[in-house]
Amino acid sequence: MFRFLNLTLNGLTNGMIYAAVALALVMIWRATRIVNFAQGGMLMFTTFIAWDLAQVHHANYWVALVVAVVAGILIGGVAERVLVRPVENGPPLNAVIVTLGLLIFLQALAGMIWGNSQAHSYPPAFRFIGYKVGDRTLRFSPNDLFIVLSVLVVVIALYVLFQRTSLGLQMRATAFNPEVAGLLGVRVGRLLTLGWALAAGLGALVGVLVAGTSSGYVTPVGPFDALLIYGFTAAVIGGLDSPGGAVVGGVVLGLILSYADSYISNFIQTMYALVVLIAVLMIRPKGIFSRTSERRV
Amino acid sequence: MADELESPAGALIAPTSASSTDRFGVLSRSTLLRHTLAALVGFGVLWLLITSFSDYRNSSWIAPIAFTVCAAAGLTVLVGLSGQISLGHGAFMLVGAYTLALVQEHWTTSHGNLAMIGLLAAAAAGAALFGALVGVAAARLRGPYLAGATLALALGLPTLPSYEKLSGKLGGNAGLFVSSPNPPNGMDLYRWQSVICCASAVVVLWVLANVSRSRVGRSFRAVRDDEIAASLCGLSVPRVQVLAFVLSAAGAGVAGGLLAMIDLTAGPQAFPLSLSFGLLAAVVFGGLGSLAGAIYGSILITLLPLWSQDITDALSVHSHKVSSNMPLMVYGIVLTVAMLAVPNGIQGLLRSLRLTLAPGRRR
Amino acid sequence: MLTVEDVVTTYGAVRALDGVSMTVEPSTITAVLGANGAGKTTLLRTVNGLVRPRAGRISYEGRDLLRTHVDEVVRMGIAHVPEGRGVITELTVDENLRLGALWRRNRTELQQSLAEMYELFPPLAERRNKPADTLSGGERQMLAIARALMSRPRLLLLDEPSLGLAPRITAQIMGTLRRLRDEQSLTVVLVEQNARSALSVSDQAIVLNLGRVVVSGPAVELAADEKLRHAYLGF
Ligand SMILES: Nc1ncnc2c1ncn2[C@@H]1O[C@H](COP(=O)(O)OP(=O)(O)OP(=O)(O)O)[C@@H](O)[C@H]1O
Ligand SMILES: [Mg+2]
Numbered sequence: 001m002f003r004f005l006n007l008t009l010n011g012l013t014n015g016m017i018y019a020a021v022a023l024a025l026v027m028i029w030r031a032t033r034i035v036n037f038a039q040g041g042m043l044m045f046t047t048f049i050a051w052d053l054a055q056v057h058h059a060n061y062w063v064a065l066v067v068a069v070v071a072g073i074l075i076g077g078v079a080e081r082v083l084v085r086p087v088e089n090g091p092p093l094n095a096v097i098v099t100l101g102l103l104i105f106l107q108a109l110a111g112m113i114w115g116n117s118q119a120h121s122y123p124p125a126f127r128f129i130g131y132k133v134g135d136r137t138l139r140f141s142p143n144d145l146f147i148v149l150s151v152l153v154v155v156i157a158l159y160v161l162f163q164r165t166s167l168g169l170q171m172r173a174t175a176f177n178p179e180v181a182g183l184l185g186v187r188v189g190r191l192l193t194l195g196w197a198l199a200a201g202l203g204a205l206v207g208v209l210v211a212g213t214s215s216g217y218v219t220p221v222g223p224f225d226a227l228l229i230y231g232f233t234a235a236v237i238g239g240l241d242s243p244g245g246a247v248v249g250g251v252v253l254g255l256i257l258s259y260a261d262s263y264i265s266n267f268i269q270t271m272y273a274l275v276v277l278i279a280v281l282m283i284r285p286k287g288i289f290s291r292t293s294e295r296r297v
Numbered sequence: 298m299a300d301e302l303e304s305p306a307g308a309l310i311a312p313t314s315a316s317s318t319d320r321f322g323v324l325s326r327s328t329l330l331r332h333t334l335a336a337l338v339g340f341g342v343l344w345l346l347i348t349s350f351s352d353y354r355n356s357s358w359i360a361p362i363a364f365t366v367c368a369a370a371g372l373t374v375l376v377g378l379s380g381q382i383s384l385g386h387g388a389f390m391l392v393g394a395y396t397l398a399l400v401q402e403h404w405t406t407s408h409g410n411l412a413m414i415g416l417l418a419a420a421a422a423g424a425a426l427f428g429a430l431v432g433v434a435a436a437r438l439r440g441p442y443l444a445g446a447t448l449a450l451a452l453g454l455p456t457l458p459s460y461e462k463l464s465g466k467l468g469g470n471a472g473l474f475v476s477s478p479n480p481p482n483g484m485d486l487y488r489w490q491s492v493i494c495c496a497s498a499v500v501v502l503w504v505l506a507n508v509s510r511s512r513v514g515r516s517f518r519a520v521r522d523d524e525i526a527a528s529l530c531g532l533s534v535p536r537v538q539v540l541a542f543v544l545s546a547a548g549a550g551v552a553g554g555l556l557a558m559i560d561l562t563a564g565p566q567a568f569p570l571s572l573s574f575g576l577l578a579a580v581v582f583g584g585l586g587s588l589a590g591a592i593y594g595s596i597l598i599t600l601l602p603l604w605s606q607d608i609t610d611a612l613s614v615h616s617h618k619v620s621s622n623m624p625l626m627v628y629g630i631v632l633t634v635a636m637l638a639v640p641n642g643i644q645g646l647l648r649s650l651r652l653t654l655a656p657g658r659r660r
Numbered sequence: 661m662l663t664v665e666d667v668v669t670t671y672g673a674v675r676a677l678d679g680v681s682m683t684v685e686p687s688t689i690t691a692v693l694g695a696n697g698a699g700k701t702t703l704l705r706t707v708n709g710l711v712r713p714r715a716g717r718i719s720y721e722g723r724d725l726l727r728t729h730v731d732e733v734v735r736m737g738i739a740h741v742p743e744g745r746g747v748i749t750e751l752t753v754d755e756n757l758r759l760g761a762l763w764r765r766n767r768t769e770l771q772q773s774l775a776e777m778y779e780l781f782p783p784l785a786e787r788r789n790k791p792a793d794t795l796s797g798g799e800r801q802m803l804a805i806a807r808a809l810m811s812r813p814r815l816l817l818l819d820e821p822s823l824g825l826a827p828r829i830t831a832q833i834m835g836t837l838r839r840l841r842d843e844q845s846l847t848v849v850l851v852e853q854n855a856r857s858a859l860s861v862s863d864q865a866i867v868l869n870l871g872r873v874v875v876s877g878p879a880v881e882l883a884a885d886e887k888l889r890h891a892y893l894g895f
Contacts, residue, residue: 035441037384037448086637092440093382097581098636100384100444104574105629111622166762169751173759176750183710183742184759184807185734220622225570229452232445268460270453277449278434281442 006139007258013144013213015254016151020206021231022238022246023155024199029240030175031195032088037099038079040228041106042200043207044220046072048110050208051122051218061125068204076200080193088192110220120218122211147209154202155247162243171195226270230257233277328510336503343495347488356491358599363494364555365595367501369579370588371548374505376577377586378514379541380521381435382444385451387573389424389546392454393553394563396423398473399466413478417497417554424550425543432542436535451573455565472564475557494555501548506588508544517541571625578628581635584646601627661686661847662707662815667716669699669706676702677713678871684815684864687845689837691858691879693893694868700851701743703868704817707849708740709733720815735763739813743820743851746804749793753784756792756803760810777806780836798829805833809840815847816840822854830854834861855893859883867892 021039028036036042050068053059059067083102087094114120126142162168173181174191182188210216210227217223234253238245253276260272343359350356372386397420431450435443458467467473480489508514519527520537528534557563575598582597583590605623609616639646662684669677676699684690692700705711707718709730718725720736728736739760747756757777761770778785781802787795792803801821808816818837822830838861840846852858859865862879867888875888882888889895 029441035445037444083633083637093376093380094636096382096384096441096444097577097632100574100577101629101632101634101636103629104571104578104625104632108622108626108629111625112616112619115618116621166758169755169758170762172755173748173751177748180742180746180748181759182730183708183740183746185731185762185811186759187729187731221570225452229445229449233449236442236445265460265462268453268456270449270456271460274446274449274453277446281438281446282434 002136003262007262008255009138009140009144011255011258012251013140013147013254014258015234015251016148017206017210017227017250018230018234018253019247019250020151020154020202020209021227022234022250023158023243024203024206025231025235026238026240026243026246027158027195027199027202029235030243031171031192032080032084032095033092034084034088034095034099035232035240036196036199037096037228038102038106039199039203039231040224041103042072042075042079043203043227044218044224045106045110046075046200046204047122047207047211047218047224048114048220050204051120051211052114054123055120061123065125065205065208068208069201072204072207073197073201076203077193077197079200080196084196085189085192107220114220116220118219119222122208122216122218124212124214125209128214141214143212143214147213150205150209154205155243158198158202158243226273229270229273229277233273233280236277237280329507332503332506332510336499339502340496340499343499344492347491347495350488357487358603359491360487360494360555360559362595362599363491363498364552364559365576365579365599366498366552366592367555368549368552368576369583369591369595370498370501370505371545371552372576373580373583373586373588373591374509374517374548375541375545376580377584378509378517378521379538380517381538381541382440383447383542383545383573384444384577385447385449385454385570385573386545386549386576387568387570388447388451388454389428389549390553390556390572391563391565391568392427392546393420393424393550394557394567395458395467395473395553396420396550397554397557398475398563401475402473410478410481413493413558416558417493417551420554420557421547421550424553425547428542428544428546428550429539431546432539433535435542436538448570448573451568451570455568458565468564470565472562472566475561475563477561478558490559493558497551497555501551502588502592505544505548509588513540571628574628574632575624578631582631597631598624598628662720662849663718664703664707665717667703667706667718668714669702669711670714675871677706679716680868680871680873682866682873682876684847684849686814686847687841688863689841689848689850689861691855691862691865692849692851692868693853693855693858693865695892696853697870698868699871700868701819702871704740704819704849704851708738708817710740731763734811737812737814738817739808739811739815740817741804741808741819741821744823747792747795747800747807750791752789752791753795753803754788757784757807757810760807762811764811773810773812777810780809781806797824798826801825801829801833805836813846815849817849817851819851820853821850822852822857827857830857834858837861855889856883856895 024039025036028034046068049071050064053067054061054064079102083098084095087098124143125146128141128143130138130141132138162172170181170186171191171194173184174186174188175195178188206227207224210223211218230253231250234249235246237249237252238247253273256276257269257272261269347356347359368386368390372383376382397416400419401416431447434446438446458464458472459470477486478489478493480486509517516527516532516537519530519532520534524534527537553568556567560567579594579598580591581594583592583594601624606620608623609620664680664682667677667680668675680699680703682690692703694700702711706713707725709725709728713726720738723736725733748759751759754774757774758770761773764770778788783799784803784806787799792800795803801823805818805821821833825833834857837848837850841848850858850862859879859882864877865879865882866876867874867882869892874892875882
């Protein structure tokens with residue numbers, strides 16, 4: 001029972017991380033109908049920047065975090081302007097390949113700057129050691145609480161932005177119908193850039209959070225590729241189109257992976273994600289939570 | 298062998314330009330014959346090339362190029378002709394490699410060359426079977442969904458040999474042992490491996506070139522261009538899409554088998570995500586859907602790691618970090634720039650060049 | 661108020677507008693008539709800045725519109741009701757209306773305009789928090805017009821408001837336009853297939869054919885000219 005509780009808590013923490021990655025993917029998907037396969041690479045790169053500051057230059061944790069998020073915002077905005085804009089209205093295949101190209105480029109660049117051979121550890125924001133219940137230690141630490149709360153705060157902030165502000169309304173209008181939005185005086189291009197920038201900023205936050213977990217570390221390839229797949233799976237569970245669905249999808253996936261990890265085997269995590277992904281896509285190719293049935297091209 | 302990305306309408310127009318190729322008589326009329334002749338000539342040239350090197354070290358790049366061609370040719374048929382994407386073609390190579398290793402371990406006793414052909418056929422069949430499985434799922438997926446799923450596949454599958462229940466059979470992280478082929482008298486192993494790889498590549502290209510010129514190839518293009526129109530023409534869209542996956546996976550399976558035969562192991566480390574990315578870079582660089590392009594692309598991605606040390610040295614950046622990441626960097630740039638600047642790749646560039654040089658044939 | 665001079669707009673090889681000129685006086689309704697493909701929609705899109713013309717001049721209250729970005733055009737008081745599916749179906753009625761008044765910062769004014777629109781189009785008030793894809797075709801058209809009016813425009817560009825609507829609703833919309841012209845001195849450019857009902861509310865009219873103006877003049881004269889009606893207007 002205690003083990004089950006621990007697995008649930010652990011799944012919840014990881015689930016919040018997947019939820020945040022999924023949310024970043026959903027924001028970009030809604031804005032530009034593109035799955036940002038570079039998401040993992042972008043957040044890897046910003047996490048490396050933060051790592052460099054925190055570990056090499058001994059900067060404060062929070063300074064490094066803020067720098068990473070700002071860097072993410074910049075990378076996201078520039079990527080949309082320079083790379084994505086030209087393929088936004090082209091065949092979907094071109095957009096997939098361009099984002100993949102960016103992912104590979106960032107991985108190579110990080111490797112050139114920081115090297116591939118070492119897995120760098122990243123300092124946590126708070127203690128790793130779990131809370132105590134009686135004489136037993138939970139697999140839930142102050143650092144985990146920090147992760148859960150950070151993602152929650154961001155999710156709520158994004159909800160308020162999208163549902164309660166004029167800017168958010170404009171972003172949604174742009175996502176659903178750029179032509180009409182433009183006609184009403186919405187600066188469509190700017191909002192697309194902003195959407196990518198915000199999503200990448202969120203990704204950058206996730207990167208630092210993940211790197212600071214007890215099992216986290218920073219390398220150019222590896223953990224962040226898997227994170228992209230988990231985020232994508234979570235987003236697909238939620239229907240790719242629904243921010244709420246992405247959060248639920250993230251938590252569901254976090255729990256599934258946590259249980260499977262412990263009860264089946266912990267060597268094949270990415271396989272579980274693949275199985276979940278395929279299962280969801282086969283049952284409902286548009287995701288569990290998606291409302292729209294038609295395909296928009 | 299260069300197969301253009303032509304629309305079904307293009308195929309109908311083609312006979313009008315027959316007059317210019319009439320002097321080749323029967324050759325221009327029978328594609329099969331032409332492809333066969335090209336394959337024989339190609340193999341002959343490669344044979345001469347392989348045997349003319351005095352030292353095998355000078356020709357060590359031939360075999361990797363040849364097996365990369367097998368995988369890239371399959372991928373270009375899938376992406377360029379049938380319009381489906383796979384970001385994880387390395388997974389099919391992995392299946393091919395393990396199939397070869399397992400079949401060799403359990404069923405073969407002789408190390409003869411006939412057995413070698415059988416093993417490669419098994420690798421192709423194993424990957425094709427797996428391709429059918431993936432294809433059935435893929436036929437229900439579109440664009441980014443399919444891209445994400447194949448990416449997950451390429452990331453997930455190499456972890457499978459480490460799974461406790463399978464690691465006994467699949468050799469865990471170290472992989473399975475593969476015994477080397479027996480070279481005929483008077484030939485060293487490396488040369489013999491090159492010959493096998495080149496022969497396989499020629500066979501794969503020959504098959505794919507004929508398929509893509511046949512009715513099957515036309516049905517691929519029809520489905521790619523417009524699924525609804527294709528299904529109204531009586532094509533079963535899912536069946537066509539699965540078939541494309543099967544063919545493409547078979548090519549990758551042969552490539553994986555050859556890789557295992559050269560490495561003498563079939564192990565998960567030989568199939569990282571960057572392998573799949575490299576294959577995609579190769580076919581995009583060469584021009585999607587073009588078999589000739591798959592050849593240029595394979596040459597590029599195989600030689601790149603060999604050159605990158607020289608390039609970094611020439612730039613006088615003596616850093617292992619830089620040189621070891623150079624190929625990956627080039628893949629990334631090739632993919633992005635190709636999509637932004639030359640969406641049709643090298644083959645497309647050559648074709649438009651040819652059209653401007655011979656304006657009479659412009660459509 | 662609005663002057664269009666010798667405008668040429670092309671889509672590739674197609675010359676959708678081939679030297680169109682027209683003048684629109686303040687607080688009048690100008691009908692733009694013509695067959696399918698005559699270039700009516702293109703004319704509105706060119707005025708609005710959604711497509712840039714090859715040649716010609718467009719000015720609005722003395723300002724050059726050709727150098728103005730679309731959002732600036734909206735801010736200058738020009739609203740556009742696009743042809744067909746102009747509402748964003750995924751958003752609610754209320755959100756669609758709010759999008760019409762993006763550049764207005766004053767909250768009380770915004771609330772006031774919303775209230776006015778719900779008064780003007782009562783069916784919208786009942787569905788204010790429903791997604792717009794639950795609306796009927798006529799209600800969508802009302803929503804599109806209401807949304808354009810939310811920006812308190814001085815010039816309204818309407819592209820086939822009667823498309824797919826019952827004659828009674830069309831008449832209602834035409835009546836509303838007339839009222840807005842008289843009460844709020846709104847200027848309207850009204851693109852229509854339904855020439856008869858358009859001419860009945862318009863002051864001026866032009867007829868386009870293959871991208872050129874073939875006839876222009878007071879609406880009553882056009883309506884009275886039987887030969888013209890037969891040749892271009894089909895009634
Ligand atoms: N986006 C476009 N690309 C290419 N050609 C276009 C485009 N839009 C319109 N055209 C062409 O321009 C010409 C004028 O089109 P326009 O839409 O302005 O006609 P219209 O008068 O509004 O017709 P309708 O009454 O059918 O709405 C037509 O020949 C049309 O085919
Ligand atoms: Mg029109």
